[in-house]
Structure formats: C-alpha cells, structure tokens
Amino acid sequence: MELSIIVPTFNEGPNVDELLRRLGAALAGRMFEVVFVDDSTDDTPSVIETAGARSPFPGRLIHREAATAGLGGAVVEGFRAATSRWCLVMDGDLQHPPEDVPRMITRAERGDVDVVVASRYASGGTSTGLADATRTA
Numbered sequence: 001m002e003l004s005i006i007v008p009t010f011n012e013g014p015n016v017d018e019l020l021r022r023l024g025a026a027l028a029g030r031m032f033e034v035v036f037v038d039d040s041t042d043d044t045p046s047v048i049e050t051a052g053a054r055s056p057f058p059g060r061l062i063h064r065e066a067a068t069a070g071l072g073g074a075v076v077e078g079f080r081a082a083t084s085r086w087c088l089v090m091d092g093d094l095q096h097p098p099e100d101v102p103r104m105i106t107r108a109e110r111g112d113v114d115v116v117v118a119s120r121y122a123s124g125g126t127s128t129g130l131a132d133a134t135r136t137a
C-alpha cells in the first residue's frame with residue numbers, strides 16, 4: 001500500500017530520530033512517505049531536515065510560520081500535502097507506537113472500510129503512555 005504518514009510536531013526535536021528509525025524498521029519493504037507539519041518555536045525544523053536527509057524513505061517538512069488552528073490545522077494541512085491514497089496521522093512524541101502501523105495497514109487493505117482507528121478503547125487497548133497515572137482517558 002502507498003501511505004502518507006502525517007506527523008504534526010511542536011518542539012519535538014529529541015523524538016524525531018527515534019520516530020523515523022522505528023518507522024523505517026516497522027515498515028521495511030513498504031512504500032511510504034512521512035510528512036511533518038511543524039509549528040515549532042525551537043530547532044525542530046532543522047532536526048527534521050537533517051534526519052530526513054539520512055532516512056531511506058521520502059520525508060517532507062512543512063514548517064508553518066503563521067500556524068493556523070494548532071494541531072488540528074496541522075493535520076488538515078498534512079492531508080492536503082499528502083501524495084498517497086491512504087493517510088495515517090501519528091503523534092511525533094512516540095506516544096503512538098510505529099510498530100502498530102502494519103496492523104492498521106492490514107486492516108485497511110481488507111478493503112471494506114474508509115477509516116482505521118487505533119484506540120485504547122478497542123479490545124485489548126490500554127492507557128499505557130498517557131502523561132501520568134491520573135490520566136485514563
């Protein structure tokens with residue numbers, strides 16, 4: 001499957017290398033691009049450019065000088081820029097495990113759905129990874 005992975009980022013520099021490395025390992029042999037839509041106020045854009053230049057799959061950076069509508073607006077901009085029929089949105093802070101992407105692709109490829117959602121409310125889901133122990137939703 002051809003896939004555009006849209007990653008909204010706000011000051012996520014320290015996570016970029018690991019995210020790309022884990023996506024590359026999880027999706028080895030597949031066709032995909034990564035589209036970062038960045039509203040950072042720090043050096044995240046240059047971190048993304050350096051990491052993207054090293055990665056074996058296509059990566060693009062859209063840095064928004066005049067960010068509109070925050071995280072939601074960034075995701076919409078990523079959809080507009082995507083070149084693939086299927087788009088996947090994932091956080092840039094490693095809260096969404098890249099290792100789960102193949103399972104989502106397999107579900108989409110069955111062909112009977114338009115949208116696939118990974119949810120902690122689905123069967124087998126957990127709240128692991130939320131900010132702290134008080135967060136369950």
Ligand SMILES: Nc1nc2c(ncn2[C@@H]2O[C@H](COP(=O)(O)OP(=O)(O)OP(=O)(O)O)[C@@H](O)[C@H]2O)c(=O)[nH]1
Nearest residue numbers: 008009010011012037038039070071074091092093
């Ligand atoms: N482009 C862009 N990305 C953002 C913005 N705010 C957050 N992000 C990114 O969106 C992703 C999710 O951000 P979080 O703050 O963890 O939002 P969340 O996962 O909905 O909230 P939590 O459940 O509290 O973790 C991360 O990759 C952030 O860097 C924004 O204003 N613009």
Ligand SMILES: [Mg+2]
Nearest residue numbers: 091093095131
């Ligand atoms: Mg989060």
